[in-house]
Amino acid sequence: MRICRFNTDRVGIVEGDEVFDVSGALACLPDSRWLFPQKDISIAELARLLPLMSELKEQATPTPIADVRLEAPVANPSKLINAPINYRAHIEETAANQEIAHGRDMTKSIWQWGLFLKANSALSGAGEPIRLRYPGRRIDHEIELAVIIGTQCHGVTRDEALKYVAGYTVGLDITIRGPELQSFRKSADSFAVLGPWMVTADEIDDPGCLGLELRVNGQIRQKANTRDLVYDVPKLIEYASSMYQLNPGDVIFTGTPEGVGPIEAGDRIEARISEIGELRVDVAPEIVALPRHDPVLEEMQC
Structure with a gap:
C-alpha cells in the first residue's frame, strides 16, 4: 500500500x-x-x-x-539517522574531489565513520521547496533510499532486522559542503526531504535491489542500485540499533551513490527509486537571508 x-x-x-x-x-x-x-x-x-x-x-x-x-510521509520521527559514504563509487569520487571532502580522509569505511543524526526540523516533503542558505557555498543533492522503522527495537540482528521495517520512501539528503560536522551542515530546514509517499514493507521484496535515479532540470546526475550499498538495509538497522533504540517512525537514510552535485535556486529535482515512485521537489527561487555572514568563507578569505 x-x-x-x-x-x-x-x-x-x-x-x-x-x-x-x-x-x-x-x-x-x-x-x-x-x-x-x-x-x-x-x-x-x-x-x-x-x-x-x-x-x-x-x-x-x-x-x-x-x-x-x-x-513527508512520516510526521513525527524521534530520529533521522544517516549513513555516510555507503557506496564504494561515492567514496572514490569524494576522495578525489576536495570540494566534497574538505580535507577529510574519505578512504575510511562506514564503521570507522559511524552514523550521524540530522535535526528533525530539517524534515520536509515534496510539496515544500528546498530552501538554500549560505550564498557562495556549494550545496549538493544526494538521493537515498529511506527506511521507516515500524516497531520499537534495540540490538536487533541482521537476520531479524527487516521485521522491524514499516516501509520505504525516497530521501534527499541535502548537504552544504564545508569543514563542519555532517550533523550541522546537513540539518538546515528543508534539508531532509522524504516522499512522495511511503510504500509499506510488504510491497518491497528486496530493498537490496532497487534502482535509484536523480535528475536536476531534466539532466541525469545520479544513477545506481541499492545492491551496491556497503552496508545493506539489514546491516544498517543492526548497526543503528546497536547504539540507538529505534522507535516507530524513525528514518534511516541509507547513503547516497556517486554523482552528487550542486543545486541552485530555482532548480527542479526529480528523484526516483524503483518500486517506490518519483519524488519531485523544487528549490526555492530565493536564498534564505540568514545568516548574514558565513564564518567559513570569512576564515577562507583571511
Missing part, C-alpha cells in the same frame, strides 16, 4: 495518479498532543490502521494527486 500525508496532515492511499482521503482512520488513535511520545503514533499503529484505511478508501472520492500538496 502507498500511504501519503497531504494538505496539512490529511492521510491518503495512493493508487495510480489519484489519492483517496482516509484520514478518518486516525480517529482510533489516542490524542497525544500533551504526551509527545518519542515515536510516530500512526506508524506504531500501522497494522491496526491499514484495514481501516482500506475500508475508507472504498467510500472515498479520489482526488488527482497533482491537486494536493504532499508532505
Whole structure:
C-alpha cells in the first residue's frame, strides 16, 4: 500500500495518479498532543490502521494527486539517522574531489565513520521547496533510499532486522559542503526531504535491489542500485540499533551513490527509486537571508 500525508496532515492511499482521503482512520488513535511520545503514533499503529484505511478508501472520492500538496510521509520521527559514504563509487569520487571532502580522509569505511543524526526540523516533503542558505557555498543533492522503522527495537540482528521495517520512501539528503560536522551542515530546514509517499514493507521484496535515479532540470546526475550499498538495509538497522533504540517512525537514510552535485535556486529535482515512485521537489527561487555572514568563507578569505 502507498500511504501519503497531504494538505496539512490529511492521510491518503495512493493508487495510480489519484489519492483517496482516509484520514478518518486516525480517529482510533489516542490524542497525544500533551504526551509527545518519542515515536510516530500512526506508524506504531500501522497494522491496526491499514484495514481501516482500506475500508475508507472504498467510500472515498479520489482526488488527482497533482491537486494536493504532499508532505513527508512520516510526521513525527524521534530520529533521522544517516549513513555516510555507503557506496564504494561515492567514496572514490569524494576522495578525489576536495570540494566534497574538505580535507577529510574519505578512504575510511562506514564503521570507522559511524552514523550521524540530522535535526528533525530539517524534515520536509515534496510539496515544500528546498530552501538554500549560505550564498557562495556549494550545496549538493544526494538521493537515498529511506527506511521507516515500524516497531520499537534495540540490538536487533541482521537476520531479524527487516521485521522491524514499516516501509520505504525516497530521501534527499541535502548537504552544504564545508569543514563542519555532517550533523550541522546537513540539518538546515528543508534539508531532509522524504516522499512522495511511503510504500509499506510488504510491497518491497528486496530493498537490496532497487534502482535509484536523480535528475536536476531534466539532466541525469545520479544513477545506481541499492545492491551496491556497503552496508545493506539489514546491516544498517543492526548497526543503528546497536547504539540507538529505534522507535516507530524513525528514518534511516541509507547513503547516497556517486554523482552528487550542486543545486541552485530555482532548480527542479526529480528523484526516483524503483518500486517506490518519483519524488519531485523544487528549490526555492530565493536564498534564505540568514545568516548574514558565513564564518567559513570569512576564515577562507583571511
